[in-house]
Amino acid sequence: MTPPPGPHLSPDDVENWLTGILDAERTRHLDLCPECFDRAQAEREIVEQLAALPLMGPSEGFADRVMASVTMADPFALRSLRQRIFASRRSLAVAASLALAVVGSMAASIAWSLANQDVLVAAGQWVLAQGTQAGWLALRALASNFIEQPWYESVRSFAGHPGRLGAALGAASLAYLSGMFALRRLLALPSQQVAHVA
Amino acid sequence: MAEGPEWARLTDQEVVLLARGGREAAYRELVRRYERPVFALLYRMVRDRELAEDLSQETFVKALNAIDSYRPEFKFSSWIFKIANNAAIDHLRRRELDTLSLDGSPHAETPEAMQATALQIGARQESPLDAVQARELGGAIEAAIGRLRPEYRSCILLRHVEGRAYEEIAEILDLPLGTVKTYIHRARNELRLALAHLRE
Numbered sequence A: 001m002t003p004p005p006g007p008h009l010s011p012d013d014v015e016n017w018l019t020g021i022l023d024a025e026r027t028r029h030l031d032l033c034p035e036c037f038d039r040a041q042a043e044r045e046i047v048e049q050l051a052a053l054p055l056m057g058p059s060e061g062f063a064d065r066v067m068a069s070v071t072m073a074d075p076f077a078l079r080s081l082r083q084r085i086f087a088s089r090r091s092l093a094v095a096a097s098l099a100l101a102v103v104g105s106m107a108a109s110i111a112w113s114l115a116n117q118d119v120l121v122a123a124g125q126w127v128l129a130q131g132t133q134a135g136w137l138a139l140r141a142l143a144s145n146f147i148e149q150p151w152y153e154s155v156r157s158f159a160g161h162p163g164r165l166g167a168a169l170g171a172a173s174l175a176y177l178s179g180m181f182a183l184r185r186l187l188a189l190p191s192q193q194v195a196h197v198a
Numbered sequence B: 001m002a003e004g005p006e007w008a009r010l011t012d013q014e015v016v017l018l019a020r021g022g023r024e025a026a027y028r029e030l031v032r033r034y035e036r037p038v039f040a041l042l043y044r045m046v047r048d049r050e051l052a053e054d055l056s057q058e059t060f061v062k063a064l065n066a067i068d069s070y071r072p073e074f075k076f077s078s079w080i081f082k083i084a085n086n087a088a089i090d091h092l093r094r095r096e097l098d099t100l101s102l103d104g105s106p107h108a109e110t111p112e113a114m115q116a117t118a119l120q121i122g123a124r125q126e127s128p129l130d131a132v133q134a135r136e137l138g139g140a141i142e143a144a145i146g147r148l149r150p151e152y153r154s155c156i157l158l159r160h161v162e163g164r165a166y167e168e169i170a171e172i173l174d175l176p177l178g179t180v181k182t183y184i185h186r187a188r189n190e191l192r193l194a195l196a197h198l199r200e
Helices: A011-018 A024-032 A034-051 A062-068 A078-085 A089-115 A117-147 A152-159 A162-187 B012-020 B024-046 B049-065 B076-103 B111-117 B128-136 B140-146 B150-161 B166-173 B177-194
Strands: none
Touching: A011 A024, A011 A034, A011 B177, A024 A034, A034 B140, A034 B150, A034 B177, A062 B024, A062 B049, A078 A089, A089 A117, A152 A162, B012 B024, B012 B076, B024 B049, B024 B076, B024 B140, B024 B150, B049 B076, B076 B150, B076 B166, B140 B150, B140 B177, B150 B166, B150 B177, B166 B177
């Protein structure tokens, strides 16, 4: 009978045999050595039995019980934002690029303004003049539109009598205050316990 | 979960990102993915269904409440198994201390004091839960796993029941790769010897 080549199988050899990557020479030893073969075979049986063990699960409602004790993440929390930025190199690189872009554009804008102050002043004056002109035109259009309304004369004659105007303003103020008071009463919390009927 | 992404197509890392965005469905998906493996590992570690369920719940609550501190460059499975294994080992260590005090407090100076502080063990009726456990863990292999050292037990369960790679086990258990290999080899050897009578 041919003696098996080399020493007996090491634990690593058995592991390699179990995963199917044992080299040819060691496999030859295994084929010729009943002692090693028996041990390897026994280990294979153990591994197969372990792999066949049932995957048991927790009782029903487990997820609900877990969720009842979990505080969910707030994506807008400052701490959370910081941790997300530093979560990986990629997120850190993206955040750094964004910060660099914002700071860079701000710096470029300030530098341009300082270098071109005349242009900036001229542009500001032009915008101011255009804005004032547009505002004045809008006001005039509004006033002429108001005067041309059919009810304008009656309102004007009403405003010509200070007594009537005062009475109307007083009535309007009274109505406003009554409305505010009623609203506060509606929004106030009940001062007494309210019985709940089952 | 009718609305939202197709969960099965998302990686753990993507689901974690959605959870960080405050989506409850993402949290539930993480629980759904890992409740069985985590529970099975803990059950075989502590060999008590009710306790395994409590430890599983503790594991998930701890992991999900700290979801912002999870680093996506590591596997989520490694992270959750690490928390679960630590919970089991902590519990087993505490239980070992309790077992040591079975004969009474070590600080007791008189026989009366020792008797007064000793744990009283009465006759115990088997509950339906115990019966379920006995059936689930009753196999010879399960009994042999139960007799392994906790470190060996974690290693062998993660390797051959959960199918984790050696490198991942080393990461989960914070052990050098060589130690993990040695533990698994020794655990298999002990199981082989424990079950030798069944082969004959």
